Amino acid sequence: MSKQPRPESVYFFGTCLIDLFYPAAGLAGMELLKREGLKVVFPPKQTCCGQPARNNGYQDEARKVARLQLDSFPGDWPIVVPSGSCAGMMKTHYPEMFEGTPDHDRAQAFSARVFELTEFLVDVLGVKLEDKGQPVTITWHPSCHSQREAGVVEQPKSLLRQLSNVTLIENPREKECCGFGGAFAVRQAEISAAMVTDKVASIEETGATSVVSGDCGCLMNITGAAEKAKKGFKGRHIAEFILERCHGG
Amino acid sequence: MVAETKKLEFGAKAHVALNDPKLRANFRRAMDGLMTKRAAQFADVAEWTSLRARGAAVRANALAKLPELLEQLEANCRKNGIQVHWAETTAEANAIVLGILEAAGAKTVIKGKSMVTEEMHLNAHLEKHGITPVESDLGEYIIQLAGEAPSHIVMPCIHKNKAEIAELFHDKIAGQAYTENVDELTAAARAALRGAFAGADAGISGVNFAVAETGTLVLIENEGNGRLSTTLPPLHIAVTGIEKVLEKLDDVPPLLSLLPRSATGQPITTYVNMISSPRKEGEKDGPKAVHLVLLDNGRSRVHGDTELRDTLRCIRCAACMNHCPVYTRVGGHTYSFTYPGPIGKLLTPQLEGLDCAGDQPHASTLCRACADVCPVKIPIPDLLVRLRTESVRPTSPGAVKGAGSATSATETLGWKGWTLLYASPLVYRIGTRMLGWFGNLMPSSAPMLKQWTSVRTKPKFAPKSLHELAREKGFCDE
């Protein structure tokens, strides 16, 4: 766990999915940081971490896009990312993607500054949450990449457990992939459909009224399937959920 | 013989598997059980971490010295009286095995479980030449009766439930009444197999580890059929991929601990056979002759790439497939080739060529569940990405068989467009604004969206992007 001094300013990386589909989640993430007294800067040149191209085998393309991100966060402040998947990409894959190129050193320095949002809130800021919301029952969905690539496992749950009126029910199948996988959802549409259907069923079985996650790819997949199948639960990004509970949105 | 030119139709086979409720239930139940049992074995994280590091190191070390170790293995096996044969291709390996059997006048063969002979399609080859191979591992015996290939590398008939096996035995074993009583079913197989053991002219087995230092073949199993196959008949032929070599005897214990615990959640297997020579003067049992066939079949090419080489660390425990969300839903037959699941997606395209099995590396969400449980730390997802990269843009000529075969003008153009959008702040600003305006007008039946909306609602572009909102809220000033 990275214990590092509390900075005065942070950068925020919005992610491409959040930018276009879930901006409220991004804004909530920035609000949470701001309310901790930090100066939050959203560099306007940023776009996407480059993961889609990398995962599909288009490395030159991924590097081009990644290089724009290296350029876009010039200071040495931490870079906070409201997505375990993009954080994992930037933490673990940037250095290897630029190996043997003139950008390798700065990619490494960049990676060392990347934090997934809940990781930053817990490990660096040590936030204390005060729940002002109504009693509610939720379950947590960790993205595969947040667990296994960014190494963020306990932090989001510890945040949720701080909320006094929130009952967190563990999904026995929480670690299992929801079937998103970017292009996989289209390339292997039927397998992806089977996976998300199972995921939705396992969430429904917990009896929770909301599934909270730190990744909008998973949320888009899970809530999209739940909505189409008219299931009784909603999906929320953890930043929005916490902001609403503690600060009334 | 495997002149396999079939272009894998993973999606089509997956469709069939996904719509087979019995198959899905069989897999779910079996894999849930295996996952739970494995987790119990490695509850002590510190022990798992250090044991796994040792396992990975032992395998990596063996691969780093592969050429020398193979020579040493050959020399020591010869010294011990084991005859060693080298096969470049599966066709050569089949010819070698057939030649040995024919020279000995062998007509019936009893087989212990071996994935490499599946890779060679050895049974079909022997049958074509009038030799009858009988599989003696219970799972293999069942699928042989059913005329199927294994759907799992450790538990070949995991896709079948009790009732299906009961029916199969009733159909295929003369005089066998229909029963779902497991003991009775096992007894029936045992009775049939005892005769086959007694009458076999030769035994064929795989090898789990071949120890270079001592010229020892290590074979682990639970049922005793491996032991019977390798000691009862007068002739024993062991077949293995060249990567299974280990430097020394001391390297065996960590792997003996990792393999069964990862595979079936057992602390250790019932039998650990260590074969170091044919029957010696005055000994009461054991074959008179032991042969070792070392198969390359593309492995030395895999070995030549220092990154992809990690693929060859695999000890065939199947933990990756047991934990794979794709494998557990579609089963092993969907993969069309001998090795299914995550390791198959990695190994098959490298052995058979990306032109032939190039779909496989894409049949993954890169969820990393496989890498998490692999006892020898093979970074499977990263290597899958490497193969995806090779299929669109080969890194060096001849690095991977069939590299570059997936280059498609439309796809390349698509990624060019993607790069244009995401690598330039200005294009991104204009482009995403347009997407926000018009994106929601796209019909659900549009290409790609159609697959997405098969079970999901259409994602909605937000009225204002985060870029716009961040600017409005004053987060953009640096």
Ligand code: SF4
């Ligand atoms: S890749 Fe790893 S987990 Fe999979 S079979 Fe091989 S050793 Fe086992």
